[in-house]
Amino acid sequence: MADTLEAQPESPGEWGRRRFLTWVVAAPTLMVAARLGLAPADAEAAQAPTEASQTPLSLYIAIQEDGRVIATLPRTEMGQGITTAVAMLVAEELDLPLDAVDVRSAGADSRWLVQLTGLSSTMRLLAGPLRAAAADARARLVTAAAFRWRVLALSLTTAQGEVRAPDGRRASYGELAVAASQVLLPAVSPLPKSVGEYTLVGRPTGRVDARDIITGAARYALDLDLPGALPTVVARPPTLRGTVQSFDDTPARSMPGVVGVVPLSSGVAVVARTFAQALAARDALRITWAPGPASALSDVDIRARLREAIGPRPLPPLLTTRTLEGRFDFPYLAHAPMETQSCVARVQGDQAEVWLGAQDPKYAQRVVARALGWELSPQRVTVNVTRAGGGFGRRFFSEAAVEAALVSRALGQPVKLLWTRNDDMRHGHFRPASHHRILAHLGPGGMLLGWNHRAAIPTLELPHGFGDALTALAGELLPQVTSTVFFALTQRSPYHFGLVSHELREVSVPIPTGSFRSVFTSQVGVANEVFVDQLARELQLDPVALRRSRLASSRLQAVLKKVVTVGQWGRALPTGVAQGVAVLEEWDSAIAHLVEVDVTGAVPRVLRIIIAADVGLPINPKGIEAQLQGAAVDAMSTTLSAGLHIDAGAVREGSFADYHWLRMKHVPSDIQVHLVRSDDRVGGVGELGYPSAAAALANAIARARGTMPTRFPILDEGA
């Protein structure tokens, strides 16, 4: 039914990487869609929580009396534009104007087996089922009209939200919805359009929520107006995961506006009439903190542990005459979404309701239920998913929801809980630091015999829905989605480099971690591509020529060719200005970056970035361009200037004043995106654009300066 339901050629015992990724996130949704979404008489589908005027035709599609179509998405809009892409797909299949479709994020709901927004999975894995559900809805509407008019269904057409008969009769979808929901067998094809029939999908389209955003009407969690919800902040320990030893809240309680003080395991919450009052009272708390588990660790200690974990070199392949070694260090990174962690919560009796921009609402539901002692009845917690002001992996975790629920219960009042920017920077789930050793083994005549990449990385706490998905599907085969498993299945080389191996040395460091845009590839993939350039230097080859001669994938060859042509690779440049390239194939997509940088000033200045991406069928080229431009800025920021420091178990950086994310003045006007299309599969976009952008920038700097950067962020090398 869906084009993402590909045949799985491997036997059950062979967990190929691609298969793993497809299963992890695709299959559960598809199973639900197949079981419920296309069976209107199904009891479970009928129980869908709907507004009075809505008729659900499937788990995905409901039609309102006024003819508007509501598409429900088991994913969260965090800025990646998925609501626009989904509205386009649904409007396309139902022959509707784009603005007649509303896309909503599903709350935590057991009928969706996976609700995790990440791994560039939304469009890649839901485009198929959504198209199928929308096409099926259209077929039912047509069938219902044929019934009503007693005409041949095949003679009817659809346009502008209506079914039309050759004799001029018309009926709006709104009128037909109830009858359509009772259709058992559509009398016209319920199959989606073929790509060649698209009129909307594939056209550069502005965001459907743009107007709300630019007028200030868009509502994030703390903009919701839940009557009586009280502003709440939490005093947090100076060190990561420190704990409260004792506290005196007498002065704080007598301050104006203060409603209550609630001790939590993460700190001490203060509730007041306004956030200003809550913040002032928080500062008046007298708390003695016990240091957190990492309080003996600073950057140097962590780096030393990681280096140590790399261990001795493995035996080189036979005939090796020379081995090149590269070492790389990456820092901890805070996700620092623009909207800090926040949540509105109301706990009353044995029911709880929370509102937040969760990247995994079912995980939020579970942790809130557990905190309230309702482990066995998580359905008592309703999770409403709001739009999120950026996620980047941070919102897989939902500490704010747990805190808000506990405080609401303690006070018997609804609360709105805000993490300050300091809280968000210093108590995150960070992209772990890492140390890498890459060995390139050369044989006679410079022949490349092997490539060994060993990465020492503190254990990555993986998003929880991720593990759920696998456990639900293949519990016996892979009961635990550990970081080792994920590493093994995602890290590989696109090159013919002889004997290639990627090894993870997990290091236990008691600092909270979480996945970041591109997950392990944000380090492993970057280091690989930087060292490919170093190899080219050693072999006195042009880096593009070396890649061309070794890349196995035709998609990578095509995107590389595109940036080389558009960016005029090798053209004469002034002294101190150089180009760098890098490539990546991941998430069913391929991408190449060409970056031009000027190192003549005090800090490297990026002059322009040329990006070529093959994401298969580009549903909304404008949205894809935005994602890739944004990822390039992420890559520039973290390659040049943004990184965290750990001082005795505490994060040094506290805001954008010292966490040097790039600003307007650092970013070139020219970040071009060119789409190369090899087929019509829907590839991932969100995570795709980071690693090769970072590596191409590092490579450009290496070529301009004559030395390869090995520690990131580059401008922090002395730290």
Add this chain to the structure above:
Amino acid sequence: MPAHQFILNGRTVSVESPADLPLLWVLRDVLGVTGPKYGCGVGVCGACTSHLDGEAFRPCIHPVGDTTGRAVTTIEGLGAQGLHPVQEAWLEEDVAQCGFCQPGQIMAAVALLRRNAHPTDADIDAAMSDNVCRCGTYVRIRAAIQRAALLLRASAPTGGASLEGDPGTTGRP
């Protein structure tokens, strides 16, 4: 507690609060005006950027007491008579990603164009570099500002930037 009277998006409002209460919380918690966002609370991110007498300012570090008798304009008040040309340009360039920084970016851009009807890219960099966009929409913001400058010049017969659609400046020269 003293009462503070100021003009918010063209309407006179009066708020009882300590004079040093940051205006951001007055707007958000007391008046329910949620367009200005909390991004840092210390004036370094620009998410709360609004206008005070037509100039960009940061309500998160601006005491309410200092607004008495003055005109505060938030994103909600910018396009009272339809979209402001800067908002139009934002739509045309499809700038927003998560959107959280965008009310502040737009207010900063409107203030820039009011001062400088012909900004160069360098002018834009100088005026906009204290507004963080974590989603990295800078390329499109820059393009949208240039587009808005054209729109504004086209709509202002004298060639100066138009103040139309900004009721926050009512009553000021």
